[in-house]
Amino acid sequence: MRRLLIAGNWKMHKTVPEAVSLVRELKELLKDVKDRDVLVCPPFTALYPVREELKGSSIYLGAQNMFYEEEGAYTGEISPLMLKDLNCSFVIIGHSERRRIFKEDDELINKKVLSAVRHKITPILCVGETLEERESGETEKVVERQLKRGLRGISEDDEFVIAYEPVWAIGTGKSATPQMAQEVHLFIRGVLGELFSKEKAFQVRILYGGSVKPENAKSLLEMEDIDGALVGGASLKADSFSKIVKFEEA
Ligand code: 13P
Numbered sequence: 001m002r003r004l005l006i007a008g009n010w011k012m013h014k015t016v017p018e019a020v021s022l023v024r025e026l027k028e029l030l031k032d033v034k035d036r037d038v039l040v041c042p043p044f045t046a047l048y049p050v051r052e053e054l055k056g057s058s059i060y061l062g063a064q065n066m067f068y069e070e071e072g073a074y075t076g077e078i079s080p081l082m083l084k085d086l087n088c089s090f091v092i093i094g095h096s097e098r099r100r101i102f103k104e105d106d107e108l109i110n111k112k113v114l115s116a117v118r119h120k121i122t123p124i125l126c127v128g129e130t131l132e133e134r135e136s137g138e139t140e141k142v143v144e145r146q147l148k149r150g151l152r153g154i155s156e157d158d159e160f161v162i163a164y165e166p167v168w169a170i171g172t173g174k175s176a177t178p179q180m181a182q183e184v185h186l187f188i189r190g191v192l193g194e195l196f197s198k199e200k201a202f203q204v205r206i207l208y209g210g211s212v213k214p215e216n217a218k219s220l221l222e223m224e225d226i227d228g229a230l231v232g233g234a235s236l237k238a239d240s241f242s243k244i245v246k247f248e249e250a
Pocket of ligand 1: 230234
């Protein structure tokens, strides 16, 4: 059976002292949670101090992005070796903010996904449609294209996670309904079944992201094909993130 994964994407928030104090609180609030995986993805500048603070805790550490080369003249970039060095187990790849603001396309995203798996960092590949695409009935087409291009060259034995994040639900307070999200998650599993074996498609965790809050987490996470959440705004406070992890309504 798939194990739930609840991930916090802190985006461009938290100085070092703020980050350390947030994980300190999370460690305490989540110390008895054993039946699901919890992940925090701080900004690069806070990875090292958060790693130190997380020692002895079962909370995983991840990054929000990376470049695909190991080293070289790539000003401003961070490599998979640097993330490995900090014990990052996961890396978010292809978030819609990177696609839109930083013009990342499926080809670049695919190189990053391949590099992450080569370095044994589990990529969380983000896919999702804009409001315009949903309204013109293109959700499945867009998601299928992002999946097929993003996962090109990935093999059956590679470990990866998919995050379905409808762009219109990110940071808007307007979450997809559990039924709407379930429908797309099932579709994603079907596409994975075309790319890989049925067993693999069944094992891959598919997270939902977009305005996940303590109030809606339980109903989303109870859906058959929703295996976790990628939480933005509500992951910035220990209280709301731990409530989401524990399915406690606010
Ligand atoms: P919000 O939870 O703030 O809508 O952000 C979702 C997201 O983009 C997580 O990656």
